[in-house]
Amino acid sequence: MKFKTDPFVPALVLIVILAYFFPEAGIEGSVVPLKAISSIGISLIFFFYGLKLSPDKIKRGLNNWKLHLVVQLSTFVLFPLLVLPFYPLMRNAEQHTLWLAVFFLASLPSTVSSSVVMVSMAKGNIPAAIFNASLSGIIGILLTPLWVTPFLGQTNTNMDFGHIYTQLALEVIMPVILGILLQPLGGKIANRYSRQLSFFDKSIILLIVYKSFAASFHSGIFSQIQWHDILLLTGIVLSLFFTAYGLIYIISGMLRFNREDRITALFCGSKKSLVHGTVMSKVLFYKMSTAGIILLPLMFYHGLQILLISIIASRLAGKAPAEKQKDQ
Template identity: 80%
Template sequence: MRFRTDPFVLALILCVITAYFFPEPGIGESWFPIKTISSIGISLIFFFYGLKLSPDKLKKGLNNWKLHLVVQLSTFVLFPLLVLPFYPFMQSAEQHTLWLAVFFLASLPSTVSSSVVMVSMAGGNIPAAIFNASLSGMIGILVTPLWITPFLEKGTADLDFTHIYMQLAFEVIIPVVLGILLQPLGGKAANRYSRQLSLFDKAIILLIVYKSFAGSFYSGIFRQIQWGDIALLILISLFLFFVAFGIIYLFSKWLRFNREDRITAFFCGSKKSLVHGTVMSKVLFSKLSIAGIVLLPLMLYHGLQILLVSIIASRFSRETLIQDQQKDSPDQTHDV
């Protein structure tokens, strides 16, 4: 089986390398208005996200409530609960920073486009995947900050949480609501140009990733991170993915989901959104020098989930193809 290298993953790596060698344009004193551009870009990302949401499709998707419950609880409860028990064991500031980065990853919503693509490839319930991925993004806007902010208080007494929620409201929540309200007028156009909008999303993400890592490199915060820490983060990412995947499988089997719903539960419930994570990190950690470190587990998990889910989706796709062939070609006896 051949794998294609994701150009976006390569672009993310290039952004980190650029931030390491040329951090000056990404720091606060820079002549380049990267903060303003990224703030406007975030608002536009979520405005177009709301514009592409179809209220009618969301209403129709409410019927399969057991599947939706499994996906959303996996995303916003199971993942954080897998990380939360390790919090008391974090003794040093460095350990707390790494734990917070992993917990931020665990509290994020599911992806939208890639979840739907993988569900479609594997032969799953596509309407349910669209519904759950869209719903997850909306829930995450409110739930992710609720998970994270209590743990930002350690060593960040000067952090203004009122400012955080105000910025979250103006940059994320209001644009989403505005997009949903204008969906009848611009929804078709937004879906028609979804490819171009996806490129815009990725460009803003790359800009925010560059700024986050540039600030962390410039302040020297990454000197605390060793190669062993990165290897540990990769192992933690694998642990989160496979444990969550296994638990979702057990619940799907216990609830007697059909094959299509099981596939949707697997892929929508085990993925984490790089888009939401990147833009939320800018809001939640904009005043902290750890912004680059916070994004590190998310970027590692993003690459791993693309690889692992592609393998699993390909396997399901082959199984679906075999089943379809068996239905179309019943056993027959042939004269030789």
């Protein structure tokens, strides 16, 4: 069994270590304008995202509506509902912050590139994966803030929701719309240089992760988090993944999805986007010194989903030829 390790995962670990030892560049008042750079970077990420979307492919993908419904409901309803019942059990500010971090993870859209790659590896329904991953990103721009913002006021009484939605519109929604409008002119160029754009996306994510963790380390927020909290958080993230994955598997079986559609439902419905999560955290939690903690579950989940889905995809790919022969 062979699978590739995403080098971006150790890069995330290294950038957090860098933020721990050298937080000065990421704090308020730093001579390095990381806030302005990250804001521009976020807008460009979503502009290029809109530029690469093909309206024709989205229209052609509407036929398999049951599969699309399962993926989108799993992403934006199943995941949040798995976390929401635990909210009343939180007893103090630290627990509320950790819960909000997990709930933020649960409300995020699915990934785009890695979902399609994993579905392709496992011999699943690739066109449906492309459609659902793209659609999920669009829906998430609107639904993720709607899930999260009701709980922000209870965490930070100084939260300016008008600023949040204005920044969300300027940095995320408008660039996506502009990219979609310019897609006929620049769509082919964006797809041709998709590898370079992916490198740019990851660079901006690393910058935002550095800034978030640098601010948290500098303010001493992580001194409130113990090692057993980190272990508990890891267990929660693992449980969230396997519970959602198992439920999607059961639902796909009840709906009698074929092998390819079930793979697409499982892989697209159980993954969460580090790109959307990182950039949205900068907008939604801009006044919170706990931004680094907010990103912890997402970073754990990102590494775990790549590892686990890679293993599952490799096994499914090995079984595919035998299953096809049986069907014949």
